[in-house]
Amino acid sequence: MLFPYGTLPFYKPDMMSRPPQESALGVAEAETLIRRTLRPLGTERVALGAAAGRILRETIAAERDQPPYDRVMMDGIALRHGAPARLPILGTQRAGMPALNLTDPSGCIETMTGAMCPAGADTIVPVERITRVDGVATLEPGYTPVPGQFIHRRGSDCRAGEALLSPGTRLSAPALAVLAGNGVAEVAVSRRPRLAILSTGDELVPVDGPVRDWEIRRSNEEAIAASLALHGFGEAERFWAPDDPDATMAVMTRALAERDVVILSGGVSMGDFDYVPQALEQLGVRRIFHRVAQRPGRPLWFGLGPQGQAVFALPGNPVSAMTCFTRYVLPALTAAEGATESRAVPLALAEDAPRLPDLTRFMPARLTHAASGQTLAHLLPVSTSGDFNHLGSTDGIVEIPPGDGAAPAGSAVTFHGW
Template identity: 35%
Template sequence: MKSVEDHLTGILGRIEPLAPLELQLLDAHGSLLVDEVASTGDLPPFDNSSMDGYAVRISDVADAGERYPVVLDVVDDIAAGDAAETAIGSGTCARIMTGAPLPAGAEAIVPVEWTDAGMPTVRITRRPSAGQYIRRRGSDVTAGQTVLEAGSTIGSAQIGLLAAIGRERIRVRPKPRVVILSTGSELTQPGRPIGPGQIRDSNSYMLTAAAREAGAIAYRVGNVPDDPKVLIDTIEDQLIRADVVVTTGGVSAGAYDVVKAVLSELGTVEFGKVAMQPGMPQGFGVIGPDETPIFTLPGNPVSAFVSFEVFVRPALLRMQGAAVTERPVVRATCATALKSPDGKRQYLRAWYTAPAEGVGEGTVEPVGGTGSHLLGSLAKANALLTVPADVTEVAEGADVAVMLLS
């Protein structure tokens, strides 16, 4: 059997980042930036007010108070989007709205709550400090400043920043398109009645969601019966929209394991055993004229999930150009004693509790049993407790590695 590291290294050695695309901002959402981005101008582009109120000179309002208000003439009324055309002279001010440009001569903003909101004169009962409630040009971003580094994830805040500095399009690594299908004549879809010997297809739903969580565009094909022709026809039909194909089921040594039987004949997909539990039977290779990568995962739900996390997710992140492709791994104190099979790395569904106030180690405890069909316990887990292949017993209180899932 291959080790987990050898199998993953072999996969990543055949996976390359997707070629960059220049996309409009909203189409780039969730992708990774290829080039660093510098601002071509200042942000804000001009001095402006952060409050509705009055633009004043400090010397004119130095003595303002509740008992002895200062009265000033209002010589301009400036709304957001207006040009400030009148300078502020001695004994005058301008009414100004939030975001409006600061008129010449103004040194502070008096909020409207400190006044009687008057026009054409205003009574001011409190004095501001110099520069108060003024947003200075370039106080956020200056021209030429790098605002996003290459490799940054384009989230909603980054899209807002790019729009603010005037960028309409950016170069990103596109999201990989992943086609996911389950195999097995015993499968039926949720919402339909279950016949004798049937189970509902959960894998294609679970892995489609997992691929989306990994940043991919995922297409769920659903289940395919144990028919070699239907299987290969389905895969070939999907290649036109796939950067990656993921199948589940049909990779063991049974008489009806058609995925292994069909794809082995192509000579481009390698099947074998990986020293891990769950998820021992694995297959990986390429298919079609574009040599599209294909992962063939085992059919038991937990085996499929763990296999996706360990092998498929890193490949999808690599295709997106991510610098880090693995889930975070932390050390934790095991809350209970464990046994593990010799020669296989164990991935146990677990609940990880972070240390109080981030100091010291957290704790981890297995959730449910070890059966690869136990989907209920997987849904309660937020981590995978990993036991090395050469360790058969873990004592209570031992230090263990934990792969965080959320």
């Protein structure tokens, strides 16, 4: 099992003497380069049943006045203001029927919540304020209705043509009510990105097979696929390549075909058997940056493929991979969808957080909610970037800018949810 040194393919002798801190971008610079590179996703029309959680790409205007008619707000009777206290009930106005006509201003019409206000009536008296005997309603003694009461006037919520939903909105449950209520059965949303996830490394074995001491199971691709699914990006196709240049080329060619975004994990730390950078170069993927001044996740690589594919090559260590994916890939996909929202939010540190002098630090965190309305981030110290086994109870990562000493408890940091 000893390889003769000179036979290692693609081995680059100068790798062994690279300076310790060669150029690494800042976190913000890296994010800016990604945003400038990633192409906006196109749009597609989907039926309402498939629209929840998608990003709206058109303006939705009110189909008609809301309410579309003078709407009765209470079960009770409709009368003309000034009518006597004893009123014959001349009919029943239920919801879903055209307006009746109150021809006799000394009578009334029984009304149901949501019904049209009968023509000729201008005031609703709730059922609680009347008694009813032999088809005649009598107002409670001393009760004087206010003219126009309990009528929700046509157009008082919004006027036909008013803009109700703007492009870039994530379609929530109430937004679906707005679409449906305004006759929009099909809606323009951002199409989903076509995604590939590619893991590399001889040491990676499937989840459900045997595992030998020197092998590890393919966990990064499961975590990345889960995050994509949970954030509404649909299903990604998955690939795996062993540490072999031809196999890497073959798999990467397939992974790049007709994709918007390719997410690699492993194979980019350099000094590794890194066929990945070689294959990327041969396939015409241009490097935009390599290495970011952060811990974990320093080896992050980002490039642009010949058909405009964005290629993220994440470090192979699980914590590094999830950190880079959550900090860079998810927000980039959200931006490519044209979403106006921001995924990052400021939260308060529950305890002191150690800073690093020249590196942005990411730490997994679990959130709690103080009674004051403040959300607190409790840090989970992980022993190494390979220690993913304790991340299951965390909610995301906090981003701690470079600095001396500790960021004190209570200070605000940026949180990125898994």
